[in-house]
Amino acid sequence: MFDYRNNLKRILNQTAGDEKSLKNGLAAIKLILGMTDSEEQTNSTLKDKNIIEIDLQQLNLLLTGLIHLIKDPANISAKNTALSAVQKLTLAQGINTEYRQNLVDLKEAIKSIQASKDLIDKKVFEQALETPKVPKRDYRKGKRYTVVRLLSGCDLINDSNRTVYTLKESQIHSLNLKSGDIVEAVPEEKNSHYEATILRIVGYRDLPSMDVDSISTFKYAVVQGRTGHLAISRNAQGKKLRVHGKAVLLPVDSSKYWDENIKLVDGSIVDLAWYDGDVRLKKNPAEAIQIRWVYQIEQSRQTSANKKKKSDTESKKADLPKLAMNLHYQRVGIAIGNNQNEAMLEGIVNRYGGIPIPIDAFQGKKKVIENQIKDLDIVILVTAYAAHDSTWNISEFASKYHIKFAVSSSKGYQAFERALYRAEKGLPAYEGNQTISYDIAKE
Known part of the structure; x- marks a missing residue:
């Protein structure tokens, strides 16, 4: 750096006290200081060129x-x-x-x-x-309402008997709600199609008959006939459809169904509901009886021609030897973890004419497990993908409600198929080391 000290000394020694001399001395000092600043800026610029700014x-x-x-x-x-x-x-x-x-x-x-x-x-x-992460619910935010069942969906009323929310059938069908159930619910903010979400069932109270319309239901009704000429006369167990004690042949118009994404065809399974006091039941039951729910099962052979060709995997499954078994539209609960890729197992149930119903075997609450399986005909427990406490609960409720029950030790195709066979035929629930004969269907 330039040493400016000697220059300043000379300037100060030669500066007199008059105004002109002082001005000249000040100008000289500024010139020297300016030369110093210029040198520093030059050195700084050279250094900056070697520095790279990194994000x-x-x-x-x-x-x-x-x-x-x-x-x-x-x-x-x-x-x-x-x-x-x-x-x-x-x-x-x-x-x-x-x-x-x-x-x-x-x-x-x-x-x-x-x-x-x-x-x-x-x-x-x-x-x-992986166990799916269930979003945590803050039950402290839920308010209590009483359920009033409708033909499709339900109303939630407050203590003043005023309807606060109306829920769709798709929201409550799995809960098996009935009029008088007391639930906790919160407003639905994320989904604009729903008004509220039920958090849990907390009790029950009797509602006056004057405040609630009596509803009759007919579950697992079988749709029969060809397109344009569909009708319902009985359910999957062979029970006839009766209204006020009289057998009814109910024509079905698939275009009037509440969910336009599902088409009713020969072999479809549905739930029916109607108000007991509807005057239209005598003259025109078709106007009074409503389809409450459609179970999504494999469509009949008549619609197979309109579907795409099967994949190689599906073709291989079809080539496997078929056991001598026909489930005749029985509801088969598949006890396995929620969203655990149970599509293959559902395909096996469909193959033998059953209705597959997934059961979340990671849900340990006894009341929830009981509500899931009490209306089933068969329950197959896949032990490799079930919570330990749920295993005992499922076995207990299957025995309580006299449901056919068997255990598959793995998620493999043959293991599950054989467990389904044992349940349907009343054979031992566990295969173990014993020898069990599995009859092959005759072509």
Whole structure:
């Protein structure tokens, strides 16, 4: 740095006390100080040229993405994060050619990372076994209402008998609600199609007959006939449809069904409901009786021609030898974890003419388990994917309600199929080491 001290001494020694001399001396001092500032700015500029400004946020994202990608090469999210960060770092101002080229090479290296098939299969298997995270509900926010059942759905009334919410059948069907049930509910904010969500059932009270219309139901009714000429006369157990004690043949117009996404065909299973006091029941029952619910089961052979060709996997299943068994539209509960990819097991039930009903075997509350299985005909428990406490509850309620019951030790096709056979034929629930004969159906 320029040493300006001697220059200042000379200027001060030669400066007299008159005004002109003082002005000249001040000008000389400013000139020397200006030369010093200019030199410092020049040195600072030279240093700045050697400094590269790096976006620390993007650098941190890059490092985070690389860490997760090294641990799990099949992590697509981590791969995309790393690629995005390295791209933004490449576009930074002031970086030299070598630095930029290294970033480009790193980007290509990240793109080339491929997960092995074994690693992907392992990841898929682990995801299938993960227990779904059920959103926590704050029961303190729920208010109590009384249920008044409708032909489809229900009303929730307050202590003043004023209707506060009206819920759809799709919201309450699995809860098996009836008029008089006391529930806790909260307003539905996330789904604009629903007014409220029921948190839990907390009690029951008798409602005066003058306040509630009496409703009769006919469950698991079988739709029969061809398109345009569908009718219902009996249910899956062979029981005839009767209104006020008189057998009825109910014509069905699929175009009037409440859910336009489901088409009624020959073999469809539905629940019916009607108000006992409806005057139309005598002259025109079709106007008074309403379809409350449609069970989604495999469609009949008449509609198969309109479907797409089966996949290779489905074709292989069809080629497997079929056991000598016909479920005749019985409701089959599949006790397995919620969302545990039970599609294959449901396909087995459909193959033998049953109605598959998934049961969440990770739900340990006895009342919930009981409500799920008390109306079933058969229950198959897949022990490899069920909570320990639920296993005992399911077995207990199956015995209480005289439901056919069997256990499949694995989720394999043959193990589940044989468990279904044992339940239907009244054979031992557990196969174990004993020898059991499984008859093959004759073609």
